[in-house]
Amino acid sequence: MQIEVSGLHKSFLDGEGHQLHILRGLDFSLDTGSSASIVGASGTGKSTFLHILGTLDRGDTGNIYFEKMDLMKMKREESSSFRNRKIGFIFQFHQLLQDFNALENVMIPALILGDSHSTATERSKMLLDQVGLFDRMHHKPSQLSGGEQQRVAIARALTNAPKLLLADEPTGNLDEETSDQVMELLLKLNEENHISLVMITHNQKLAMLTNFKFRLENGVLHQE
Numbered sequence: 001m002q003i004e005v006s007g008l009h010k011s012f013l014d015g016e017g018h019q020l021h022i023l024r025g026l027d028f029s030l031d032t033g034s035s036a037s038i039v040g041a042s043g044t045g046k047s048t049f050l051h052i053l054g055t056l057d058r059g060d061t062g063n064i065y066f067e068k069m070d071l072m073k074m075k076r077e078e079s080s081s082f083r084n085r086k087i088g089f090i091f092q093f094h095q096l097l098q099d100f101n102a103l104e105n106v107m108i109p110a111l112i113l114g115d116s117h118s119t120a121t122e123r124s125k126m127l128l129d130q131v132g133l134f135d136r137m138h139h140k141p142s143q144l145s146g147g148e149q150q151r152v153a154i155a156r157a158l159t160n161a162p163k164l165l166l167a168d169e170p171t172g173n174l175d176e177e178t179s180d181q182v183m184e185l186l187l188k189l190n191e192e193n194h195i196s197l198v199m200i201t202h203n204q205k206l207a208m209l210t211n212f213k214f215r216l217e218n219g220v221l222h223q224e
């Protein structure tokens with residue numbers, strides 16, 4: 001297994017100091033190159049789980065192994081380097097940098113990792129081509145449609161050749177046709193490049209398209 005999560009717990013404090021026990025001993029595993037979707041009511045902890053899986057947040061207790069690496073024991077610097085190299089994030093709102101064009105947005109993660117400008121440029125152009133946006137590379141986010149912006153975000157998530165794509169409602173903000181196209185692209189990347197995919201969605205139809213479907217309820221995942 002590429003990802004093995006067992007007994008994961010996570011609590012938050014609410015505004016009055018009461019403990020909110022969100023994840024309550026959650027188990028999850030995924031093979032390299034597989035895809036999984038997670039559905040569940042608002043506030044059940046789906047994003048919380050995805051953030052912990054991507055080392056953007058920490059679990060309280062439990063075990064998380066990624067390719068045998070123990071994520072719960074990683075130091076802060078280790079986890080940011082791990083995240084840059086292994087994980088691609090895609091969010092509901094693309095979070096592109098508005099002052100930079102599509103090409104620059106896709107290049108930034110590679111430059112952060114220390115790639116040369118020319119290597120980053122070449123790879124980013126290739127990725128924009130792969131998501132069908134070669135002829136839009138010099139557009140800033142405000143000069144792109146919603147679906148195009150989300151495709152730039154997908155290209156950006158792929159810049160450092162991640163092993164795992166984590167997508168938090170990647171189509172939540174798109175019309176049906178565009179969301180089908182974005183989903184098709186994600187599944188193509190998953191299948192052709194063997195990048196594992198974990199996707200949160202409220203769309204039952206899209207949730208059916210992944211290899212496995214889970215529902216988050218009462219702090220644990222149930223396979224459907």
Ligand SMILES: Nc1ncnc2c1ncn2[C@@H]1O[C@H](COP(=O)(O)OP(=O)(O)OP(=O)(O)O)[C@@H](O)[C@H]1O
Nearest residue numbers: 012013014020022041042043044045046047048049
């Ligand atoms: N930093 C935080 N501090 C306190 N409470 C938090 C924090 N982050 C999340 N929560 C709470 O944890 C619960 C789970 O949040 P989360 O964002 O994971 O839900 P979700 O399942 O992704 O919901 P949605 O479908 O609406 O996106 C929510 O009730 C939220 O208010």
Ligand SMILES: [Mg+2]
Nearest residue numbers: 046047048168
């Ligand atoms: Mg969420």
